[in-house]
Amino acid sequence: MPSKRVITGAAAIQEAIDQSMAKDPNVFVVGEGVPDPKGVFGTTVGLREKYGKNRVWDMPLSENAMTGAAIGAAISGMKPILVHQRLDFALLSLDQIINNAAKWFYMFGGQQSVPLVIRMVIGHGWGQGAQHSQNLQALFAHIPGLKVVMPSQPADAKGLLFASIQDPNPVIFLEHRWIHSAVGDVPKKFYTTPIGKANITHKGSDITIVSSSYMALESLRAAQLLAKLGISAEVIDLRTISPLDETSIFRSVRKTGRLLVVDSAWTNGGIAGEIITRVVTKDMSILKAMPARIGLPNMPTPSSPGLTKYYYPNLETIMKSVCDVLRKDASSIKKIIAEDPSLQSVPHDVPNSSYMGPF
C-alpha cells in the first residue's frame, strides 16, 4: 500500500465508519455510549457532531430489542452498525442474532437479506475477568448465516469494516481491545479488504502458524524471534473466522508440513480444532509432525494479574510450541525474548507500557 500514515486500530475503525457514512446515507451507527465523550474507545468519536442524531444513535440498555430493531432496519434497506463495548453484553441479544439475523435470508426463501454489522469488543488482560473479555468467535462461527471477522492489523480493520458494511449478510466484527491501540500504515482512501481471505504476514518454510486478531500479532513477533533460532515460520493471519480461508491454510501447510494454530479462545470446541480437522481430514499425508494448538485453558478468565500471567498464552508459549512441533531445543527462548529491546518492561496484562488502566 502506498500510504505512509501510521494510525491506531481504533482510529482506523473510526475512519471506516466515517467514510462509510459519508459514502452511503443508509449507513447508521447505534450502541450504548456511541455518541458519548469517549466514543467506544475512540472508534465513534465525532460522528454524532458530523452526521447528527438521526444517524448516530445512543440506545437503552436493551441489547436484544435493539438487535431486532437493527434487523428490522436492515431488511428495510438500511445498513446498521450495532456496537457493543464488550462482546459479553451482546450475549443478551443471542436470540435476535442466532434466531433472526442469521436465518432471515434463508428461512424466508432468500427474499430479504440482513446487511447488519455487529461490532463486539473482545479482550485480554487488565483484570477484565470472566465477563468482560470473552473471545467467542467459535460460538458465532458455528452459526450458518453469520460471517465472523477478526482483524489484527489496523489497515485490515478499516478495509474489513468497509467490506462488512457493504456485505448483504450479518457480520460479527470482533475487535480485540489490544488491536485498538496497535498502530500501522492505514491508507486514507476508501478500500475494502475481502471477507474470507487470510493474509500471510510472515513467510516461512518450516512451520505454518495460523492465528487471528491479537494472537496474530503475537504470532508475528514469535516468527520474527524464531528466526534467531534458525526456524522459518510462516504466519497466516486469518482475518476472517467464518468463512475460513481453507485454501490459504492448506497451501501453506502443504509447503511447511507442520501446523500450529494459535487462538485467543478456549480450545474446547474451538476454531483451532476446526482448522486442524480440516487439514487432517483433507490430506493427513502432508503433515510431517503432529499438529498443535494453543488456546486458553478451559476455565473462566480470572481477574488477578497473579493468575492471568499463567492463564494467557504469550510470545514464549507460541515459540515453545513451535519448538515442540519441530523437536527443536527451546532452552534459549527466554533469553531471546529478554534480549529484544522492543519487549522490555511491558507488564503481561497490558498491550504496551502506555496503558495505565482502567480500560
Added chain:
Amino acid sequence: MEGGHSEKMYEMLLRIRMVEERIGELYAEQQMRCPVHLSIGQEAVAAGVCEALGKKDTVMSGHRAHAHYLAKGGNLKKMVAEIYGRETGCCMGRGGSMHLVDLRANFIGSTPIVGGTIPIAMGLVWAAKMKKEKQVSVIFLGEGTTEEGVFHESLNFAALHNLRVLFVCENNLYSVYTPLNERQSNRPRTGIAKANGLYADVGDGNKALEVYEKTQKALQHIRSDRGPAFLEFSTYRWREHCGPNYDNALGYRTEEEFELWKKTDPLVQLEKAGKFTEEYTVSVRSRLDKEIAEAFAFAKKSPYPKKSEINPRLSYAE
C-alpha cells in the same frame, strides 16, 4: 361505519375460518408435515385490525400467524403450499406454517420464537423514521409475549422515539396449557404500555367491528405522531395449541369455559351485527369454498424443492 367494511371483514373472517378448518380436516393425511397453530376462534382480531390498515402499513406476527397473513392480503396458495413444504410456498418450503411472508402484501414475516418479531417490526418503522416514511408497523403478539423482556424493551424504545408501532395483543388466556394466572400477577398489560408512554386500550376480540373501531382510534393517535399504541383484545383459541384437534379432554381448561367462549363466536357475532342475508352468506361461502379448494389442489400438485437446495451457500445473500 362506512359501507363495505362489515362485508369485507366478514368475508375475511370466514375465509380464515374455512382455511383453518380445511387444514384441520386434511392434517391427518400426513401431507402437511410441520406444526400448525390454528387461529380458529381468534380470527376477528386479525380481520378487524387489518381492515383498518393501509396497503403500505406492515404486519408481523408470531407462531399463530395464518390469520394475520391472510388478513393483510397474503397469498393463500403460497401459504398452503408452504405448509405442504412445496417449492411454490411463500418461503420455497424452507419455512413451513411458522414462517410466513408476503412482501407484496407488506406482511413482512412471522416466526415462532415468542417475542422474536416485536423488535424487528419496531425496526421497520425506526428505519422509516430515518427515511422520513410514514407507514405504521403492526405487530401481533399473544398475552404470553408480554412476559418476555424484549416486549418491555421494545415498548420503551418505540415510545422514546415516537415510532409508528401498533402492538396488538391477542389475549387467549393460555400459553400452551398454562393459564394466565400461573404466569402473570393481576396486572393490566395496558398499564405496562401506559407506563411506557403508549396509548393503550382493551377490547372484545371476538367482535370484529369493535376491533376495527378501536384500531382506527389507535391508528389516528399513531398517525398524528402522538406515539405508539398498544391494544389488547380478549379472545379464545378453540383448537389445541398446536395441531388440528380439540384438546379440552386434557383437563387444563374446562368444557364449560370452552362452551362459554364458543357462544361468543366472532363469525356468528359479525353475521348478526352485519344483518347479512342468507343469500349473501351462502354465496360468499361457495366462492370461498372454490378458492380454498383451488389453493389446496395447487399445493398438493406442486413439487417439493430440489435436492440441490441443500447447499450451505444458500445461507448467505450474494
